[in-house]
Amino acid sequence: MKRRIFLAIVIAGCTLSVSSGVAADEPIGKFVDKVLPFENLEIVGYFRNETALKVSNGMDEFMKEKNIMDIKANYRFTDWLEAFTEIKLWYDATYDIEGRYKDLTYKEKNQKLTMPIKTEWIREAYLDIYTPNLDIRAGKQQVVWGTTDGVRILDMVNPLDYREWTIKDYSETRIPLWMFNLEGQVMMNGHLQVLIIPDYEPNYYAPAGSPFALRTVVAGAESSASPFVTVTTIDERPERKFENMKYGLRWRNVVESGVLSGLQYSINYLHTYDFASSAYTKTNVLFSPFGPPQITVQLTRRAEQIEVIGGSFAKTITEGIVGSLGKGWTVRGEFAHIHNGAMNYGTDKSIEGTVDVDQYNYAIGLDKTFFSKLDFSFQFIQLIASAKEDYDETDYTLLFGPTRGPLDNYENILTMFLATDFMHERLKPQVLIIYTDDNDWRISPKVSFEVNDNWMVTAGLHIFEGHPQHLNGQFDKNDQIFFETQYSW
């Protein structure tokens, strides 16, 4: 334990001591300005170290020792044409530091670590064409819909990287896709957005053995590890054909006059494929007179074609409802009906079959600043799954995708976020609390300190509580303390 804590302190100390020496003159920023004297080219970036230690084993295990380099460049050809790229490279040295993984090959380590997959290192790369009434963004990008924080209701355009579960911001874990994004101005504050998405990527999940391997992944690995079971997996991903193209439409408006002035709302439609594949299993048992039965399982992972229909709103109560009642609160919400999805049913960790399912998900949020500088945000989220096909509901329930545990008809989630700042916004403590029914928790306090214009250090905790069948409880043993040091230029 001492060795790991010592290592973590040394890493943080080294980066901080370097910071005091080099930060004052912004050497990297000035160097870039000097060697790249293109007036219309702007380059910024950061280096970041992320270190995490597992708390539950007495801090006896590194969960992350990641070094990240991120560079963003924007070139302005004209007032109406720009090109933007973000390159993000990283290496997680956890398995090098932890001797227990020394027998793994580089390829095996690569699979276990949160390494860049395929062209994931190209975080974004797109062309922007601006006209007075139409903006076109063509290339690899993220598009975010909805108003909810930390839970995806309408935010279904891009898949997610779950290799660190959901402890990172979605902005860092959303997987960008190649697409055309057109946003036209129909009214002064009313815009119609059209998305044409020929690209497809599934969500990324940590493999079994990784700190944040989902319970469903671990269960799958356990069953296929049996010497009497042979599993063949068929991945049915949408082929790159015109008819498989995904597309989306969003109408967004801000009401400018009347009692609803300032109300922002959207109506959304997305024709897409589920980024989490549905599992269809076909099992054959071959009895042998000479030994135990041989079981062959054909597992088909299918990305279902789904339709998402929904909307969102956000309104600040700028005039009290009665007197000053409610003044200063921002109310926001969103709703999504996910049509034609599929879910497994069965018992805990055991899949019996797959049925078509419609989902009705919604969220209501309230935000306000108290005592001048305490930001408060509360959200209530309800996820409703309704099977469209019959199955034996006396013996089985729908199964929750990430854990393969029983899914309630109504899953309720409450979130609360508190943040404030001191020392002229240099010291920023905050805490995020996520509670789902079935007594499942995640509590994530953290504090950031802005050393100077370039250096930022952060320390915090992620505490998971609950039963393994549930969202955060599956990582009950994965409480972690983390440190981040970032130099940006």
Added chain:
Amino acid sequence: MKSLKILMLILASLLFLYQDAESLDYYKLYTPAGGMTADEIMEIAYHNKYSLFAQDYDLPDSEVFYIDPSGFTRTKLAERYRIVKGGEDNIKYKDLVVVTHPTQVKGLAILTWTYENPNKDQDVWLWIPALKKVRKISASEGDDAFMGSDLTVEEVSTRRFEDETYKLLREDTFAGYRFEQTGEMMFEGRPCFVIEAIPTKDHWYYAKRTVWVDKGFGGSIFEEYFDKNGDKFKTIFRGWDWYTDGALRYPTQTAIECKDLRTQHRTVVYNRQQNYDKGLDERKFTLRMLQRSKW
């Protein structure tokens, strides 16, 4: 019938009061004159502070320095744009601030709509490029620090004429202010109105302030803030200059130095390359444009 008359009288009185508070026309420049009341002078000061004399305003280069007593300095750079709607749809003006430095907050953009109705809070949208999301946020509390500076939100953008009562203390000559950032003595010997302003809110972060309004252009050049014990705890100096472009001649704020006398921390703001009436398109003040801000 009698009650109807009383109701009409009340409505007429309210209308009169409301008109009194908004008696200055948009897109017109006013300067104070001898014999004006404290209210009339402060109306002009607010009119100038928010540049309601112009159709639009852009400030492509604003520097903010946060300086602690040891001299340790942090810097923020920003662009600012404003379009004066002049009461159309009950909106006074729309404001857009885009942070360009440091990298940690580069691209952060804040869109604000300010309404005519003095009892109505601003509507505010925040674009955080890292999150790729426009957030509707509540207007900051007036006494919150503006972007972590020594200036409060209301001192920068939300304080209105109706938020205080005014008394003309005297007419006096300004002794000058030594701008700590440059050591330069500024506005020495300028004739001013000295006005005492008392907030209408109870238990506010200041009990009163004295405002030195320049007689020449009607802008507030120096403010001293006092707590309920009568102790001075903060000063704000605002440097002004004349913006000229052809026939246009507008007073414009070029620098601010705000000192917290309790902590000795200070904030210095420089506004460079300001422009007025360049025909800013209102489409710049929409959510679509917020999203153009990258990084």
